[in-house]
Amino acid sequence: MPPLAEGAALVGARVVDPVSSLVAAVPAARGSDEPGPPVEVGRDAAREAAERELNKPMYAEHEPGPVRRVWNWVWEHVFGALESAAFNTPGGWLGLLLILVLAVGLIVALRMRLGALRTAAGPPRAPLFTDRPRSAAEHRAAAAEHARGARWDQAVQERLRAVVRALEERVLLEPRPGRTADEAAAEAGRALPGLAAELRAAAHTFDEVTYGGRPAGQADYDRLRELDERQQHSKPDLTTTRPAAS
Incomplete structure (x- = not known):
């Protein structure tokens, strides 16, 4: 007697292969060896099915929260602009930092200078009489x-x-x-x-x-x-x- 295949069993005088049995059972379950007609799904039905699928909690639980979305926006726009400026500035980030420090110093100096001029000149004087003439x-x-x-x-x-x-x-x-x-x-x-x-x-x-x-x-x-x-x-x-x- 030839050796039994892996996974086969001896039943009486007949060798039963579970893989062969499963393959043979599929056509019987379908009732025919011929493939069935293709299933056609309309556009609206497909969209509704996709929406139902995407609305499942399993997809929403990994979405970033409001704070994370704000941080992503700041990082993308603000830090992206700074990185671009640093890339185009001589000296890179160090050069950009030096320019920012100089700009802040200039603004502070102008503010102090204008404030000193305004203090020295005093507040503006309005006319003594501002309404109708009275005795x-x-x-x-x-x-x-x-x-x-x-x-x-x-x-x-x-x-x-x-x-x-x-x-x-x-x-x-x-x-x-x-x-x-x-x-x-x-x-x-x-x-x-x-x-x-x-x-x-x-x-x-x-x-x-x-x-x-x-x-x-x-x-x-x-x-x-x-x-x-x-x-x-x-x-x-x-x-x-x-x-x-x-």
């Missing part, structure tokens, strides 16, 4: 109303406006739109030399409160109120308020 009495009434409410900033501003408007009403100052507090004090000091220093101090207080951000207090308002009362009874120096004879 000195109206400005005094507004100042007193602010003072009663402890709104010292507005009280100081209105009291200085009352002083300047009163000097205009006394024809010691020429009414001029756009005049600043410093200009009014300088012009009024020539007409009232005895109050020149107080007028300059009042204009300085007005500027600090209005443009410098310094909060005013009751003492500031009281000084301006006293100045207003003194200027009403002060005799002007008429030789400085008239044009010189030609």
Whole structure:
């Protein structure tokens, strides 16, 4: 008897090969040795099948989260641009770092220089009167109303406006739109030399409160109120308020 093939078994007087049995059973299960017709799948059905397949959790569990996606975007765009710049810069990354340090130093120097110029020049000065023309009495009434409410900033501003408007009403100052507090004090000091220093101090207080951000207090308002009362009874120096004879 010939030797049995690997995996074969002896059943009675017949040798059974499991591989041969399986091959023989396939046509029997299909019912024919001829291949069946091909299965045709439409485009829509194929798309739906692909979507169902891709929507399975097994595909989504390995996708990067939002933080990872942001990092990937930054790495791709920002670091990619830096790498490209370093590649085209003499010295590579070291040269690019030196250029960045110089640029930051230049920006800081310009900022310090511009800030120093702005500080030296002081804040911009706006006109003393910004609304409709009002009489000195109206400005005094507004100042007193602010003072009663402890709104010292507005009280100081209105009291200085009352002083300047009163000097205009006394024809010691020429009414001029756009005049600043410093200009009014300088012009009024020539007409009232005895109050020149107080007028300059009042204009300085007005500027600090209005443009410098310094909060005013009751003492500031009281000084301006006293100045207003003194200027009403002060005799002007008429030789400085008239044009010189030609």
